[in-house]
Amino acid sequence: MKASLFPLNPILLVDDEPDILRGYKMTLGSAGINNLVLCRDSRDVIPILLENKIEVILLDLIMPNISGYELLSMISDDFPDIPVIIITGNNKVDMAVQCMKTGTFDYMLKPIEKNRLISGVKRAIEIRGLQDENRLLKEHILSGELKNPDEFSDIKTQNRSMLGLFQYAESIAKSPQPVMITGETGVGKELMARAIHKLSCRNGALITINAAGIDDNAFSDTLFGHVNGAFTGADKARKGMVENAFGGTLFLDEIGDLSPDSQVKLLRLLQEREYFPLGADLPKIADVKIIVATNRDLSALQESGGFRKDLYYRICSHHLDIPPLRERLDDLPLLVDYFVEKAALEFDKKIPSWPLELITLLSNYHFPGNVREIKSIIYDAVAGHKSKIMSLERFEVYIKKNSSVDGIATEQSFVKHDTGLFGFKSIPTLDQATRLLFLESMKRTGNNKTMAARLLGISRQRLGRYLKNISK
Numbered sequence: 001m002k003a004s005l006f007p008l009n010p011i012l013l014v015d016d017e018p019d020i021l022r023g024y025k026m027t028l029g030s031a032g033i034n035n036l037v038l039c040r041d042s043r044d045v046i047p048i049l050l051e052n053k054i055e056v057i058l059l060d061l062i063m064p065n066i067s068g069y070e071l072l073s074m075i076s077d078d079f080p081d082i083p084v085i086i087i088t089g090n091n092k093v094d095m096a097v098q099c100m101k102t103g104t105f106d107y108m109l110k111p112i113e114k115n116r117l118i119s120g121v122k123r124a125i126e127i128r129g130l131q132d133e134n135r136l137l138k139e140h141i142l143s144g145e146l147k148n149p150d151e152f153s154d155i156k157t158q159n160r161s162m163l164g165l166f167q168y169a170e171s172i173a174k175s176p177q178p179v180m181i182t183g184e185t186g187v188g189k190e191l192m193a194r195a196i197h198k199l200s201c202r203n204g205a206l207i208t209i210n211a212a213g214i215d216d217n218a219f220s221d222t223l224f225g226h227v228n229g230a231f232t233g234a235d236k237a238r239k240g241m242v243e244n245a246f247g248g249t250l251f252l253d254e255i256g257d258l259s260p261d262s263q264v265k266l267l268r269l270l271q272e273r274e275y276f277p278l279g280a281d282l283p284k285i286a287d288v289k290i291i292v293a294t295n296r297d298l299s300a301l302q303e304s305g306g307f308r309k310d311l312y313y314r315i316c317s318h319h320l321d322i323p324p325l326r327e328r329l330d331d332l333p334l335l336v337d338y339f340v341e342k343a344a345l346e347f348d349k350k351i352p353s354w355p356l357e358l359i360t361l362l363s364n365y366h367f368p369g370n371v372r373e374i375k376s377i378i379y380d381a382v383a384g385h386k387s388k389i390m391s392l393e394r395f396e397v398y399i400k401k402n403s404s405v406d407g408i409a410t411e412q413s414f415v416k417h418d419t420g421l422f423g424f425k426s427i428p429t430l431d432q433a434t435r436l437l438f439l440e441s442m443k444r445t446g447n448n449k450t451m452a453a454r455l456l457g458i459s460r461q462r463l464g465r466y467l468k469n470i471s472k
C-alpha cells in the first residue's frame with residue numbers, strides 16, 4: 001500500500017551534513033511524517049521557499065555560506081507564517097534567546113532525542129494548520145462564497161446557518177485535526193461527513209463505523225484488526241478499519257456511546273497516529289482523517305464524567321453543530337420538492353404537485369426525526385397518492401398522531417417561535433388564551449381559514465363563528 005504524504009505541504013530540513021539529514025528523515029518517517037524536502041546548501045533555502053508552500057522548517061544554525069541565523073531573519077521577514085525549529089550544537093543561552101526573539105518556534109540541541117524531534121515537529125504542524133485555517137476562515141467569511149458547491153450537492157438547503165456551516169466545512173476539510181459533527185438524529189451528520197471527506201481531497205476511502213452498542217473488544221478488533229492467533233478462534237489475520245481507511249477518512253458515528261476503555265484507545269490513536277493490531281508487536285501508522293459524530297450533548301456528557309475530557313478537547317477543535325429542521329423551516333419547500341421528485345422516480349410515478357398549505361402544516365410540526373422524518377413522510381405520501389395533487393390528509397393524520405401521547409399534545413411537539421405562544425409572565429384567562437390561539441393560528445397560516453381550522457382541530461365553520469364573535 002502506498003503511503004500518502006503527510007503533511008500536505010512538505011517540511012524543509014536544512015543541514016549541511018547529509019548523515020544528519022538522513023537521520024531526521026528516518027526518525028520523522030517512522031512517525032508517518034514523510035513529506036520532506038532535504039536541503040544541504042543554505043543558499044538554496046530562499047529559492048525553495050519562493051517556489052514551494054513549506055509547512056515547517058528545521059534549520060541548522062551553523063552552516064557554510066549563509067548561516068542559519070542569517071536565514072532565520074530573512075524567513076521571519078518574508079515568510080512569517082512558517083514555523084522554524086532551530087537545531088544546533090550551540091548550547092549558548094544568549095543565542096537561543098536571540099533566535100526566540102526572531103520568532104523561532106522551537107529550539108533543539110543536538111543530539112536530539114527521537115521523541116523530542118517528533119513531538120516538536122508535530123506541534124509545529126498543528127500550529128501551522130490552525131494558522132492556515134484561521135486565514136481560510138477569514139477569507140471565506142469575507143468572500144461569502146463556496147469554492148466547491150458540488151461537494152454539498154446531496155445536502156439540500158437554502159438556510160443561512162447551514163450555508164455558513166458549508167463555508168466552515170470547506171475551510172477545515174484539509175486540516176489534520178479531527179472534526180466533530182453534532183446534531184439531532186436525522187439532521188444530516190453523515191451527509192456532512194461525506195462532503196468533508198470529498199473536500200479533504202484524500203485518496204483513500206471513507207470508512208464508517210457505528211460505535212453504538214460495540215463493546216471494547218469488538219471496537220479494538222474492528223478498528224485495529226488482529227494478527228493470526230491473536231486470540232482463540234483468530235485463525236486468520238484481519239485488517240482493521242483504520243488500515244482500510246488508509247490515506248482516507250474514518251467516520252466514527254455515535255461517538256457519545258463509546259465505552260470508557262474504547263475512549264482511551266481512540267485518544268491514543270489521535271495522539272500517536274499509530275496503533276497496534278491485536279497480538280502485534282510492532283505498531284502500524286494510522287494515516288487517516290478522523291471525523292466523529294453524535295446526537296448526544298458531549299459537552300454535558302464530559303462534565304458528568306461519561307466522556308473523557310482529554311478526548312473531548314482533542315476532538316472538538318473543529319466543531320460543526322447542525323441545526324434541527326424546526327430551526328430551519330425555510331428549507332421545507334426545497335426538501336418537499338426534492339423528496340417528492342425522488343420518491344416519484346423511485347416508485348415510477350408521475351411527479352405530483354403539492355398544495356402550498358402543506359408547508360404551513362409542516363411548519364407547525366416539531367420533526368423529532370428531522371430530515372430523515374420528512375423524507376419518510378413524503379415517501380409514504382407519494383407511494384399512497386393517486387391524483388395529480390397530493391392530498392393533505394395523510395400528512396395531517398401523521399402529524400396528529402406524532403404530536404401527542406394518547407391524544408394529548410406534548411410540550412416539545414410545538415415548534416417554538418421567537419414570540420412564543422404562552423410566553424407571558426402571568427397566565428392568561430381561558431378566554432384570553434382561546435382568543436390568542438385563534439389569532440395565532442390565523443397568523444401562522446397567512447389568514448388561511450381552512451388551514452387555521454385544521455391546525456386547531458376544529459371545523460372551518462366553527463373557526464368562522466369564533467372570528468366573527470371576537471371582531472364584534
Ligand SMILES: Nc1ncnc2c1ncn2[C@@H]1O[C@H](COP(=O)(O)OP(=O)(O)OP(=O)(O)O)[C@@H](O)[C@H]1O
Nearest residue numbers: 154155156184185186187188189190191295371372
Ligand atoms: N439537507 C438534506 N438534504 C437531503 N437529504 C438529507 C438532508 N439531510 C438529511 N438528509 C437525508 O436524511 C437521512 C438522514 O441523514 P443522515 O444519516 O446524514 O443523518 P444523521 O444526522 O447522520 O442521523 P443519525 O444521527 O440518526 O445517524 C438520509 O437519508 C439523508 O440522505
